[in-house]
């Protein structure tokens with residue numbers, strides 16, 4: 004049996020090999036993806052964030068812990084097959100300009116793909132212009148923006164303004180997410196919806212296109 008607390012601690016200590024091995028073992032032992040994420044990987048990152056905030060961890064620790072989770076996600080991603088999920092539509096997603104955090108976005112992508120969405124990932128540090136250009140050429144149903152930094156979350160608002168200025172706002176539903184974001188903030192900047200995690204993102208996205 005896999006101890007998910009050990010997986011959590013492997014993330015906290017930035018032990019990439021152990022995090023990978025325990026994730027593989029958990030998958031073999033039929034631990035659910037939800038438990039691997041919510042009882043192992045994500046709490047590990049949360050602790051790393053707390054240690055960073057207290058000044059006990061620095062950027063190098065954030066980097067290795069992030070890499071440990073990225074490695075673990077590589078093994079989870081193929082398991083989120085689309086079998087059985089009916090086609091939901093096209094979802095364009097990226098992390099806002101100035102922000103390179105992508106683990107949360109990648110978890111959202113896994114959940115969306117597993118729930119029938121055709122997802123295009125624009126990556127990180129995506130400018131309002133790049134988001135607009137992708138919306139104008141992609142015929143997507145939903146644009147999702149991820150923001151982890153309070154300093155740059157305003158770039159999601161700038162992107163919505165740019166969509167309006169380009170006459171594209173009515174073509175697409177806009178969702179926002181990321182640790183510092185809230186549904187009140189989403190409403191304030193004129194987004195259509197907010198979601199606090201991957202599973203909720205899939206539920207809310209379906210609702211936005213009338214397929215829930």
Ligand code: B12
Pocket residue numbers: 045048049051052053055056062065066068069070073096101102103104105106107108110111146147148149150151152153154178179180181182183197198199200201202204
């Ligand atoms: C790992 C990490 C990093 C890694 C990122 C690696 C990677 N590939 O992503 C690296 C080392 C690059 C990094 C860098 C920095 N980081 Co950092 N980082 C973190 C850490 C520890 C974990 C982030 C994470 O992955 N969380 C886990 C995921 C699963 O959660 P999530 O991203 O919130 O995503 C979920 C939901 O929010 C939602 N969601 C996310 N996106 C979206 C999008 C949509 C559309 C929807 C619907 C939902 C949704 O679903 C996701 C899945 O459930 C956090 C601490 C924390 N508690 O978050 C700090 C943190 C985010 N970082 C922080 C800081 C300060 C920095 C740096 C500025 C540090 C520095 N001095 O350089 C740099 C910034 C670099 C940049 N320009 O972006 C601060 C931000 C403070 C703030 N509020 O502004 C935090 C909170 C740490 C802290 N407590 O101080 N970081």
